[in-house]
Amino acid sequence: MTLTAQENRRAGAPQRARPPRRSLRLDRFGLPSLLLAPLLAVVVGVVGYPIVRTIWLSFHEGEYLISGPFNGLDNYTALFADPYFVAALIRTTLFAVVCVCCTLLISLAVALVLDVGSWLTRIVTVIVLLPWAMPRVASGIVWKWIFNDQYGIANWLLVSLGFDQFQGYAWFNSGFSSLVAITIAVVWHSVPFIAISMLAGLRATRGEVLEAARVDGANFMQLLLRIRLPMMKPLLTILGVMSTIFAYQSFDHFLVMTTPPGGPSHSTEVLSLLTWLQAFTVLDQGAAAAMAVVTFVLLAGITAVYVRLSKEDK
């Protein structure tokens, strides 16, 4: 006879040395609240309050980082009239789309390789996750060196492969090529976590259904596209949301790899960097708060769309 935890608890209760009533109540209500109190303090104090405050700030003047009078939607209308902001909004979105596509596809490929069992899988999995731990400032510096115009290994490799136009090619002289280099650095950083999660998802799809289909003669691609990926849909949705949000949030790589930050001539400004510069270099916290709110709303909207899409197809 096996008892579930619930039944066990019931069965065990009478034999338990009965604690006095008061401590029972403490156990049931007091203790959990006590245990949760520090977490709630942090969540409310350092996360909840700042969100509310940012929204509040976005409706007020805030030059020199001092809160001014209420100014309605002025910060927002000014933002959307600002060509640099609109350009950054579009640029960030394109950058995120490219990052997410590359991240998901590469992660899937890596996960599929790791899914095939081998005595090396364990150690390769650890190596795959290693870039996730590397400080973004350090990896930004290394990637900038790899893409150095005269001595960078990227140009050397491209030239050795026969692309002679990359001889001394200055990646960071134009917005587009800077973004290409930054995308590679960011994708290198975000693939590990997504790939390892996908690997866990792929492993969870192994079972009777997959075996049955294999016995029926389905090939690798059929198994993947018809059975495994559809089974992983909820996970893929979440990973899509995560990588989108991480791409929109990219900050460190942009601050480290572009000179001046967001340059040359504003051509690599993305939302997070622009918001930060607006707040702490231009010292206009009203406009910066409005940018942060726009980012926040945009990401919440994207998340909602992903969730809706994954539910509709079911």
Next chain:
Amino acid sequence: MTKRVLLYAAMLGIVVVSLFPFFWMVVTSLKPDADIFTKTPEFLPTSPIFDRYLHLFDGPVPRQFLNSVLVAGATTLITGVIALLAGYALARYKIPLRRYLLIVILSIQMLPQTVLVIPLFVVLRNTDLLGTYQGLILSHLALTVGLATYMLRSFYLDIPVELEESAMVDGASRLKAVRLVVFPLVWPGLAASSIYGFITSWNELMFSATYMQQSERETLPVALQQYFSSYYSDWGGVMAASVIFTIPVVVFFLLVQKRLMQGMVAGAVKG
């Protein structure tokens, strides 16, 4: 047979791409300038030099390293304690709104940091915590506690309730049962969640660059970013500093990688 060869080739490719930036950072930091600035790259340092590392010890780097250790260490410790307590409550008690609380703590890590950075600056300025270790630690907690708690909860859930129950049947109080039975089983999970906090705090740039502007309390990411933007061509020196900056997180990561992967994936898969 060809399949095996293809598999190993793919694995080799993955390993090379994953490790190359680490390798290149170390190699560049060990090469004399003459070997760094070459048209055809030298993949191994033929005459490695350690001067740059010795030179780093004379500068402000040890101090900055210590600042980072202090901030990341305290963040780790506090994150661990908070997650240890809250994770237990969320795993073992039927708390009203538990589902929503779990969603909230999981979505914290999705929040754009720019939403937090401005009001936290104002709060820290008003409480005179701007440029202090406490202020930066407080801001880092916002980034770490959510996922760490969620991870630790999933480790608690892996421990059968029956273990605690039977200890309590035998007369132990809940606290004693937790201390003697649960804690010895959950501590690897605690280590993983705390080290998640360490890595997040150690690597964090936006809050650090905003709140730590006095040079004597600067942490490594801020110092490195500033040094890099002003001494652009000192590639060897910057690489040596990057190596020093990277070593602690890599070591910690390797110590707990198994549980860390398990916990982080649990956050994505079950969330």
